[in-house]
Amino acid sequence: MDEIEVRELAPSEYNEWDLLVEKAQPGTLFHTSEWLGICRDVLAKELRIYGCFRKGELVGGCPLFIKNIKGALRIANSTCDMTSYSGPLIKESASSKASKQVQEIHDILNPLREFLCKQGFDSIHLTFAPGFKDVRPFTWYGWDSTVHYTHYLNLNEDVDNNLSRKIRRELKTANEAGLKTRIWNDPETYYHLLSMVYEKQKLAPPLPRGFFERVFKLIQEKDIGYMFVTETPEGEAIAAHLNLYGKKCSITWTSALNPDFGRLGPNALLYYNEFLDLKSRNFEYMNVMAANISRFADFIMGFSPELIPYYSVTLESKKYSIAKTLYKTTHKEIY
Incomplete structure (x- = not known):
């Protein structure tokens, strides 16, 4: 397999990113440069889109919002307020063999993970879109994982x-x-x-x-x-x-x-x-994003939807974990 190069995309390459989003599964509106740009501009976020290239072709990547906390902690998150998922994308496999498809996923996600780990972030949180099932290139290397849910209403x-x-x-x-x-x-x-x-x-x-x-x-x-x-x-x-x-x-x-x-x-x-x-x-279906809050989930269950899982992965430095623990302790003392 040819080596994967990972680097930040220039704004002039965002059209190429949007073409990947359109073709990739499960690329969503929340991955597009236009949606990400709205989040960046209105919410004053620092946005970076990292691309994975094979022989000059964009075959994967991941958008991230970067936040600096008091100059001491650098936080990276693939989502923001009211954008429930975004996260890594990869080019669709041309192979019909499951083993080949898995290999291609890992061949792209492994270099992406290694690249992100070298960027000096104290916390990295990636939320994959529904339909992206294989997060093992992260969990096998010590990242924590969480399962979330959405509801699909079958329109057929x-x-x-x-x-x-x-x-x-x-x-x-x-x-x-x-x-x-x-x-x-x-x-x-x-x-x-x-x-x-x-x-x-x-x-x-x-x-x-x-x-x-x-x-x-x-x-x-x-x-x-x-x-x-x-x-x-x-x-x-x-x-x-x-x-x-x-x-x-x-x-x-x-x-x-x-x-x-x-x-x-x-x-x-x-x-x-x-x-x-x-x-x-x-x-074909309605994706009703109301499954992670009890009162909303109870209501939508009245339409007999299918419960669909999606996943997030997190990696935290020791410094960040200590700071988070201290904040929680102080927060409890205040309230």
Whole structure:
């Protein structure tokens, strides 16, 4: 096997990276330079995309956000707020043999791991996209691993046959209340609903308004998703989902709800009508990113989804582990 060269990509090479994301499995919107650029610009992150080259061809890589803590610790993370996964990618294997496919994965990930370990990071955290199953090139060399989950709703199935009694009751309530759904790509409406959710918990929204404005702009320019809303008979939007397109799927990235209308079943109506809409457009499944929080997982289980694992790996220096332990101890003493 030819030697793999790993280096940071220049911005002029980001188009080449995006072509790899488009072809690689499981490349996602969250891997693209445009999405990563929004995170970098709005959240003031330092972004680096490392590429793996074989004979000059980009065959893999990994984006990382870099953070310096008080000049003492350097932290690298492949994700950031509301970007649940990104992580390493590799070029699709041309071989149909499982042994050859595994060998090619390891031939790319091993040099990537070695390169990252030489960059002087005190902590490296990589979250792989669903579908990337082999993280052994990291765990075999002392990296810790964690399993996370998402839900896939199979759009080839009959949604009505998979509904729980609770969801059926909510749909009935929503229909009796005259609620309707439609596509409406309006960032102000979405941010207003999102703010209401967090205001009730006396919290600020997880991301600034500018982040959502940039995402909506990207949606409109690239046709990579849409906002679906539930409205009252008077036309007031009371619930919304931001859906992003992936390979053969949609990703229910984030949702918002006016708490005063939760009892009318607006969220159940959104999911149900989204299912029908996406099925009519030949999408294969909905990736509902709600499996890692108990109350969200309980709700979406009413649609009988498939539970899908995905993985993260972490490597920490002794200095970082000590600092983390001291912080936790101090935090406990304060509270």
